[in-house]
Amino acid sequence: MATPSNGGGGYEYLFVMTPADWLICNICQYPSREPCLSICCGHTFCKSCLEGAKRVTDACPICRKESFGTILHLQADRAIRSLHVFCTNKEKGCKWQGEVNDIINHLGNSDGCQFEEVACSNYCGKYLQCQYLTSHVADECVRRKVDCQYCHITGEHQFIEGHEHKEQCPKFLLACPNKCEAENIPREDIDEHRKMCPLEEVTCPNDCGVTLQRQYLTNHLKSKCLCRMVGCQYCHITGEYQFIEGEHKEQCHKFPVACPNKCEVGSVPRDDVEEHMKMCPLELIQCEYHVVGCEERMARKNQKKHNKEKMEEHLSFITHQLTDVQHKLASETVNSREELTTKITQTGKDLATTKQHLSGLIQRLQHTQRGFTTKQDDLTVKVEQVEKESKEQLVITKDDLTLKLQQAENGFKQQLAANKDKLNFTIQNLTATQEEARKTKDELTQQLALTKQDAKKTKDELNQKLTNTERDLNATKQQLATTCQNLAKAEKKHITLTANTDEVLAKLETKFQTKMAEIETAAQKRVTELETKLEEKNKLLEGIFFTTSDLWWMHINTTASKLSSGDQVVPVIVKMSEYTNKKRDEVIKHTDSFYTHHGGYKMYLCVCANGWIGGTATHLSVYLSLMKGPYDDQLKWPLNGHCEVKLLNQISNSEHHLGKGKYQVSGHQKITGGACMWYSERFISSEDIHKTTPTHQYLKDDSIFFQVDYKLYINI
Structure with a gap:
């Protein structure tokens, strides 16, 4: 059985021998804890049970006497503490038995009961017996600290051996994604390996659109890529393979082509075809005497044979041609003489007519010159009149321009005054804007100051709390000193209780010091957190002024x-x-x-x-x-x-x-x-x-x- 929480009620342990009746609490029916003896009827009660009964009524629970008195039953307390009990883990296999004074030390000490169930010190959530705790923490706990065998970082076992870390560990060994012969490649080196992996799919750097494994890329670039650079074997220009072997062959001026007449020469460069056709023996040509009438065509190689065979016909054609030419020359000569005589006669007539016309023109010119002199005099008079009128008009125009210039100057001054007013208004707006900016900056500065004040106030409050805690600690220590003095006085009267009391006080002091250390650590941690938050807030406020x-x-x-x-x-x-x-x-x-x-x-x-x-x-x-x-x-x-x-x-x-x-x-x-x-x-x-x-x-x-x-x- 477990001991009641907070020490309430009697001892619920399994005793080796049944306790005497005078040791039993008359309320909870267990051996009394801090036994008290009633003065009215002499019955024994637990101190906590009696206090609970008094909260209901002041009468004695047995004799019902009002306002009864009690004293500490020290004899019963010594007797109960010396009784032998079994360990509370007896059913689990613990064979320990001892006095009531020793069972607390047996259950609470790490070297005590090995069958006591305790929580894992790594807070993994498991409860197990003390005898298994060491092996569990060292070998089984999912939250035990272990090192990754690859990257050697330290972490909890469930994280290091879990899926998440193995998927992220940069040193975790993997096989090549392309299943090449390389194995045990660190994850961080996978990308570098793929840049050299012979089975990695790569795209041809010539942009031919072909994707293939790297091990075949060299051969592809050398002999198969349609976009590889090659030279034409005929004209020696450089270009892509698909161009040189395709479109270029239809245009290359050095590419060999067959003779259109299929002569014995076979093939000639494309640029030389026209020259070849001028000498090709199979080219059809006209007879050399086609100008005189021979209309036959033959291959160039048969031209001499044709001339020999048609020699008489050619001479006949030439004779007829000469006769025709002589007749034409004679006829053209007679006609030319007649035409020349006619043209000379007509030219003489035209010359006489021209002389008469020229005499009439000279007379008209003299008459026109006399009229021009008269008109020049009239024009001089008109020019003088126009010049006089122009001067008068110029004076009038000058006055008008002076008036308009004065009006324009007045309008410009008015416009300048209006623009000056607008400029003053703009300057006022700019001044107001600068004032608002200054106010905004002042507000931000005030907010920063307030934030710092709040942080300082928070820090002061924490310091005050820490001071209060220290004061409470000192008061508690004083109370502890007083208690020690009281215990020293009681030690003189009760030698048997001295040793047990010292042990209990030592444990209480250790627990108290541990608790106070935890409180101090938590307070320091809280101060550090608040200081960190203050620094972050200051950085945030400073960040407002970033550009x-x-x-x-x-x-x-x-x-x-x-x-x-x-x-x-x-x-x-x-x-x-x-x-x-x-x-x-x-x-x-x-x-x-x-x-x-x-x-x-x-x-x-x-x-x-x-x-x-x-x-x-x-x-x-x-x-x-x-x-x-x-x-x-x-x-x-x-x-x-x-x-x-x-x-x-x-x-x-x-x-x-x-x-x-x-x-x-x-x-x-x-x-x-x-x-x-x-x-x-x-x-x-x-x-x-x-x-x-x-x-x-x-x-x-x-x-x-x-x-x-x-x-x-x-x-x-």
Whole structure:
């Protein structure tokens, strides 16, 4: 049986021998605890039982006498404490038995009863016997401290051996995801291994659209890639294989083509075909004498044979042609002489007519000159009149202009006065705005002061409570000293009780000191927490005065630092640090993977600081690739969405650079490795990255940030 809580009632232990009746409490019927003897009837009661009875009535519980008296029954107390009892864990196997004075020490001591059930010291929630506690804490408790065999961090067993840590431990050994021969690869080295893994699915760097294992990439680039660079064996220009072997063959000026007449020469360069046709023996040509009438055509090699065979016909054609030419010349000569005589006669007539016409013109010119002299005199008179009128009109116009100028000057002065009033009003508004800003700053300063006062007040209250606690502790210690003195006096009278009392007091003092140490620790912890909160509040108030650019830069830096595999949803911010070194060393930055949404498509971003293969070193290249993800079998294909990649302005949430790229249709299909779905070989020039103005800056602390926005169109 367990001992009653708070010492109430008698001893409920299992006694080796039945206690005498005079030791039994007449209320609870157990051996009395702190026995009291009633003066009226001499019966024995437990002190706690008697106090409970007195709260109901002042009469004796046995004889019912009013206002009865009691004394401590010291003889009964000594007799009861010397009685032998069994351990309360006897049914569980404990064979201990001893005096009532010793059972408390037996049950409460760690070296005592090994069958007593206690709670696990690691607070795992289990209760077990003391004899099993050591092995449980060392080998079985789920909250025992153990070291991870891979990363060597210390933590609770249930965490270290649990699914969560094994999924996150950077040193946990894994097999290659591509099932190559490499095994026992630390998780943090998986990405590096995949960059060299022969079974990793890679995309051809020539952008031919082919995805294949890395071990076959060299052979593909050397002999199978349609976009590999080769030279034409005829004209020796360099180009892609599919161009050289396709379209170029139809245009190459050195490509050998067969003679259109299929002569014995066979094939000739395309540029030399026309020259060859001028000498080709099978080319059909006209007879050399076609100008004189021979209309036959023959192969060039048969021309001499034709001339021999048709020699008489050719001579006949030539004779007829000469005769015709002689007749034509004679006829044309006669006609020419007649025409020339006619033209000479007509020219003489035209010359006489022209002389007569010229004499008439001279007479008209003399008459016109006399009229011109008369008109010149009239014109001089009119000019003088016009000049006089113009001077009068000029005087009138000058007066009008002077009047209008005066009016315009007055209007301008009035407008200037109105503008001056508006300027004064604007200055007043600006002054009021500055005053409001100053008031706002004063209010914030007052709030900060009040917050510090509250914190100081809280700290003072805690100090006061700590002082009160120390005062109570001192009072308690004084009470304890007084109790010790009283016990010392009682020791002289009761030698038998001295040893037991000292042991109980020592235990009480130890527990008291432990409790006070816990109180002091809790108070110190609370003070530390309040000081930490005060510092955080001060930092928060100081953060109010951050500039917009500082807050924006902190936002993008914080967002980029949280990027991790499997828990991000686009839009996502990606950081590329050490930009200068990566550009110099031509390093390609592969980000961690991320998802379009929870349970969505898996992607990663590739940034080439020095341009991509086939691109240009003066520009930065960006690629967005689709990866094989754990949810691909439940998703809809092909992937349908719209991508935007921005280079972020690090001092303001505006003026970001939106890159223009191209989509690859093949990159939106369900894949087994990785496929480029969006790319921009000339995302932004290196010169523009380094440009800095008061409102924007892309490169800061040798780092740049990209934001990926992917809008997914759901196919229902």
